[in-house]
Amino acid sequence: MKNIKIVSLAACMVWMLSLMFFTSCSNDDSESVYSGAPVIETVSKSGYDEAGNLLPSTPATIGDPKNYYIIHGKGLSTTTKIYFNDFDTYFRPTFVTDTDIVVLIDEDTPYADASNKLKVVTQKGTAEFDFMIAPPVPTFTSFNRINAAEGDLVTIKGKYFLNPVVTLAKTATLPAVPVTVMSSTLEQIVVKIPANANRRYLSVANISGSATAVEAIGTALYDEELYGVQWGGPWAGKGVNFAFTGDAYQGEKSWQWEFGQWDGGNWGFNIDVTPYKAMRIAIKGSKNGRVNFNINGGANYVLNVTTSWVYMEIPFTELGNPTNISMLTFQESNGDGGNTVLFDDIGFVLK
Incomplete structure (x- = not known):
């Protein structure tokens, strides 16, 4: 250049x-x-x-x-x-x-x-x-809520939203679908979700180009709340706050967990993950550390924790290749007295 x-x-x-x-x-x-x-x-x-x-x-x-x-x-x-x-x-x-x-x-x-x-x-x-x-090409930071249904109002955040055009992005088999813009500023758009939007990506365009969300609609496991959980909790019976408003990677809230040393918890689900290829998660700690993570009691995958938000996608090949999730396990594993960890944007990545 x-x-x-x-x-x-x-x-x-x-x-x-x-x-x-x-x-x-x-x-x-x-x-x-x-x-x-x-x-x-x-x-x-x-x-x-x-x-x-x-x-x-x-x-x-x-x-x-x-x-x-x-x-x-x-x-x-x-x-x-x-x-x-x-x-x-x-x-x-x-x-x-x-x-x-x-x-x-x-x-x-x-x-x-x-x-x-x-x-x-x-x-x-x-x-x-x-x-x-012309404005710069738009940037797409987040949208909330991810698990939105037809008729829901969703807030998109980013930059350079000058006269924005919002669509459900084109796929290999489906055309782009217009999405109604209810209001907009240069850094925020409120849209109304159309029918048949599940597992589709939102895209925002201006005269200079377009940007598409990382997350597909309806693919969240945690986004302001924990979806589909059937049982479980922290082993110590305390320390979990699913509606922490002090900091968030996506939306307005995050899942705060005040881990004691080697503390953890199990959460039960019944989720078919055959449409997906990976899990996604954003994580941040009050100090650097580690959290062991596994699906269905399989081998641990180490989530490295820093004092800044880190977004990661974990292929199912690293998590035992499950086709169904019956249990998720998290355990603080730094061995230095525990840690306060924030989790957000937990969900799935489409194939």
């Missing part, structure tokens, strides 16, 4: 030098030079794409930050200021002719609640042009 940017800048410089040479020759042959207020006729992207191909000079109305663009018009030679969405944008005076300017759109240019205007200020006036700045 760095080499592409260098090549792109070099191409711009060569292009501008040839353009200025051509312009000067044209001016020598012309009886008159445009002397009115500036005019912007087109804007087009300049440089090379990621494959190293020269970009065509195609008129554009949307610009991507950190990319070069050519402003084409007339009366531009005395340019003093360039603004994208009223953001004062640096430009090289050597990249300016009377008909063209090559300018880099700054990465800090605002894209939301903006004027959607390009302004070029010259000594003879100001030219405006309708031009939108």
